[in-house]
Amino acid sequence: MSALGGSMRRMAAMVERYLYLLKGSWPRLVELAYWPTMQIILWGFLSEYLVGHSSYLARASGILLAAVLLWDVMFRGQLGVSVVFFEELYSRNLGHLFASPLRAYELAGALAIISFLRTVIGVGVAAYFASLFYHFAIWRMGWVFVGFFFNLLAMGWAIGLLVAGLVLRYGLGAENLAWAAVFAIAPVSGIYYPITILPHWLQVVAHWLPAAYVFMGLRALLFRHVVASGLLWHAAWLNLLGLSVGTGVFLYTFRDARWHGRLLNLGE
Amino acid sequence: MDAIPAVHVRGLAKHYGSVTAVAKVDLDLAQGRVMGLLGGNGAGKTTTLAMLLGLLLPSEGHIEVLGADMLRHRYRILSRINFSSPYVDLPHRLTVYQNLRVYAGLYGVRRAFARIRELARDLDLEDLLDRPYGRLSAGQRTRASLAKALINSPQLLLLDEPTASLDPDTADRLRGYLKAYQRTSGAAVILASHNMVEVERLCDDVVMLQAGRVYDSGTPAGLIGKYGRITLEEVFLDMARGRTLS
Numbered sequence: 001m002s003a004l005g006g007s008m009r010r011m012a013a014m015v016e017r018y019l020y021l022l023k024g025s026w027p028r029l030v031e032l033a034y035w036p037t038m039q040i041i042l043w044g045f046l047s048e049y050l051v052g053h054s055s056y057l058a059r060a061s062g063i064l065l066a067a068v069l070l071w072d073v074m075f076r077g078q079l080g081v082s083v084v085f086f087e088e089l090y091s092r093n094l095g096h097l098f099a100s101p102l103r104a105y106e107l108a109g110a111l112a113i114i115s116f117l118r119t120v121i122g123v124g125v126a127a128y129f130a131s132l133f134y135h136f137a138i139w140r141m142g143w144v145f146v147g148f149f150f151n152l153l154a155m156g157w158a159i160g161l162l163v164a165g166l167v168l169r170y171g172l173g174a175e176n177l178a179w180a181a182v183f184a185i186a187p188v189s190g191i192y193y194p195i196t197i198l199p200h201w202l203q204v205v206a207h208w209l210p211a212a213y214v215f216m217g218l219r220a221l222l223f224r225h226v227v228a229s230g231l232l233w234h235a236a237w238l239n240l241l242g243l244s245v246g247t248g249v250f251l252y253t254f255r256d257a258r259w260h261g262r263l264l265n266l267g268e
Numbered sequence: 269m270d271a272i273p274a275v276h277v278r279g280l281a282k283h284y285g286s287v288t289a290v291a292k293v294d295l296d297l298a299q300g301r302v303m304g305l306l307g308g309n310g311a312g313k314t315t316t317l318a319m320l321l322g323l324l325l326p327s328e329g330h331i332e333v334l335g336a337d338m339l340r341h342r343y344r345i346l347s348r349i350n351f352s353s354p355y356v357d358l359p360h361r362l363t364v365y366q367n368l369r370v371y372a373g374l375y376g377v378r379r380a381f382a383r384i385r386e387l388a389r390d391l392d393l394e395d396l397l398d399r400p401y402g403r404l405s406a407g408q409r410t411r412a413s414l415a416k417a418l419i420n421s422p423q424l425l426l427l428d429e430p431t432a433s434l435d436p437d438t439a440d441r442l443r444g445y446l447k448a449y450q451r452t453s454g455a456a457v458i459l460a461s462h463n464m465v466e467v468e469r470l471c472d473d474v475v476m477l478q479a480g481r482v483y484d485s486g487t488p489a490g491l492i493g494k495y496g497r498i499t500l501e502e503v504f505l506d507m508a509r510g511r512t513l514s
Contacts, residue, residue: 006376013373017359020366024400087359095356096416099321100374101347260284261315261324264355 007109010102014110018084022118032118036072036126043068044134062136063222067191067215069127069138070148074211075182076122077156080115081108082163082178089172095264104254108247111164112157119153144221147232148214154239155210159185161246165253168262190215210235210242272335274299274424274456275320280329282315282480289315290480293329297456297473299423304467304488305460306500307477308508313460314355316477317426320458321351334423347375352417353428354410360402364393364412367401368419375420387415390445406433414442418449425450425457431466443469464501474500476507483507 022028047064050057057063085107088094097107131137139145163177188195188202189211195203206212213235220228257263277295281288290312297303305313318324320331322342331338333345358367365384372380388394391411396404401412410433417425430446431439447470450457461467467474468488476483476491484491484507488500495503505511 009376010374013370016373017362017366017370020362020370021359024361024363024366091359091361092355092357093359095318095323095353096358096371097374099323099346099351100371101343101376102374103343255325258323259325261282261318263323264314264318264353 006101007103007106010100010106011110011113014102014107015113018087018110018114019117021087029121032076032122033125036069036076036122037129039068039072040065040126040130041133044130044136048134062134062138063219064192065130065134065136066138066141066218066222069123069130070152070214070218071186071189071191071211072123072126073119073149074152074156076119077115077153078160078163078182079156079178080118081111081157081160082167082175084111084114084118085160085164086167086172086175086178089167098258098263104251105247108161108250111160115157115160116153119156141221144217144227144229144232147229148218151210151214151232151235151239154236154243158239158242158246161243161250165246165249168250168253168257171262185209185211188212194219208238210238213238272299273297273332274301274334275303275458276332277320278330280316280319280331281327282312282319282324283327288480290319290326293477293480293482295475297458299456300450300454301472302450302457302459302470304471304474305458305477306462306464306467306474306504306507307460307483310479311477312480313477314353314428315480317351317353317428317458317460320426321349322346347420348422349424349426350375350417350420350422351426351428352410352413352430354432355428358401358409358413358416361400363398363400364388364404364415365397367412368415371416371419377420383419383421384415387418391415391442407435407438410434411438411442421453421455423453423455425455427457428460429462430459431461431463439463439466446470464499464504468500476504478507 043064047061051061088097127138159181163181166177167174188198188206189209190206195206195212198206213231217228217231220226273296275295275297277293280290280293282290293316305316307313315324319326320333322338334348336345338345368384369380372383377383388397391414393411393415396408401409404412414430431442434442443466449455459467459470471488473485474488474491475485486494491503492498492500495506497503
């Protein structure tokens with residue numbers, strides 16, 4: 001079998017492992033969709049209320065729902081990488097995995113695939129309820145939505161790999177970073193407001209975040225009916241950079257774990 | 269017998285800062301032979317096995333496994349070897365079958381279903397295949413872990429305390445199975461164990477480690493004769509308690 005074929009087979013085996021985990025636990029499946037759905041129900045009512053009281057929101061009634069759904073793409077994408085990686089540590093399975101021919105980058109690839117599936121399930125259910133209850137169908141944005149989705153998913157992967165790398169380095173004590181990282185980025189991503197309201201130094205930070213360009217693009221689409229593809233391309237370049245850094249940190253900490261013997265010792 | 273050794277190690281060392289876990293260890297294991305690594309807690313057995321698997325990078329030394337340099341050709345080698353250790357687990361929520369299926373995929377095992385059935389029959393796991401690994405008893409887990417270690421019919425098998433949590437009957441049957449597997453497959457085996465009866469029964473050669481160094485080595489009968497003892501356990505106690513050869 002070719003090297004590429006071997007890599008694909010091992011990634012498929014890891015995806016199968018994570019699908020078994022999902023299939024064997026209905027609470028996990030429900031949990032995937034529960035939080036995004038609750039978010040959308042809450043923000044849906046708030047949005048309906050605010051539309052009648054705010055001229056800003058009245059111009060684009062779906063802006064809050066779209067922002068909540070898209071932010072969840074990033075959030076779920078990130079958790080799909082980092083929290084699924086933690087499963088290997090909880091089950092003290094890293095030693096077995098890396099005594100097999102599995103490469104660290106193949107594990108990263110498998111985590112990205114399962115993160116995509118988990119995000120589609122979680123956000124898909126929430127988007128369905130948004131359409132059902134509030135008549136807001138995010139998929140009507142067409143191909144722009146695909147651009148928003150994959151840019152935010154890629155940003156989630158980059159953060160997820162970074163967090164997984166830090167947990168490889170510092171152990172499960174650092175697992176809360178998986179939640180903290182996203183909340184730290186949210187205020188400067190311009191999810192619900194333009195980043196121009198931020199202090200200048202935070203605007204500088206925001207310009208390094210792909211999410212900021214996605215949400216600028218979202219506002220351009222919903223308020224001005226303009227498809228700002230330049231913003232999406234900018235986000236894509238930043239994501240390329242972010243994914244390189246995330247993958248680099250993950251691979252570096254993996255090698256460091258091999259040097260310090262942590263692949264056998266990391267676990268609960 | 270194949271001229272390429274299963275394991276050829278020279279000057280293997282692992283330091284953690286000022287602490288030396290393994291120091292200048294040399295090992296030679298021919299294909300089709302079984303080597304026992306003996307030593308007390310902290311003697312360097314697990315560290316040595318981890319370096320042979322590439323899970324741990326050595327500070328110094330050269331490791332050749334099945335004729336290839338472990339540091340340069342690690343992934344090519346890993347598809348031909350396997351291991352089992354009580355220090356590493358399998359995912360608890362997956363069933364035994366699912367775990368074996370995943371590892372069959374990772375090792376590129378052809379006809380995975382047939383291989384899993386064969387191992388389940390040999391290791392008395394047939395009734396446990398659909399049970400989550402986390403719900404198995406300690407002995408059942410050891411057998412499931414051994415099935416994972418044999419999934420790719422390895423040419424080199426590294427076993428860390430393979431019968432540590434088994435009752436005497438199951439342990440004895442497992443040793444019999446390992447011996448039969450080794451004989452029919454021609455695989456080389458390295459076994460780290462505290463169980464001297466097991467080592468005497470299974471091993472062709474024994475390497476005794478103390479504080480990360482090779483204390484002595486030879487055949488079980490040769491070491492017993494050399495130290496003027498009746499059992500290997502007495503030889504081990506001589507080493508552990510610092511009684512030297514007069």
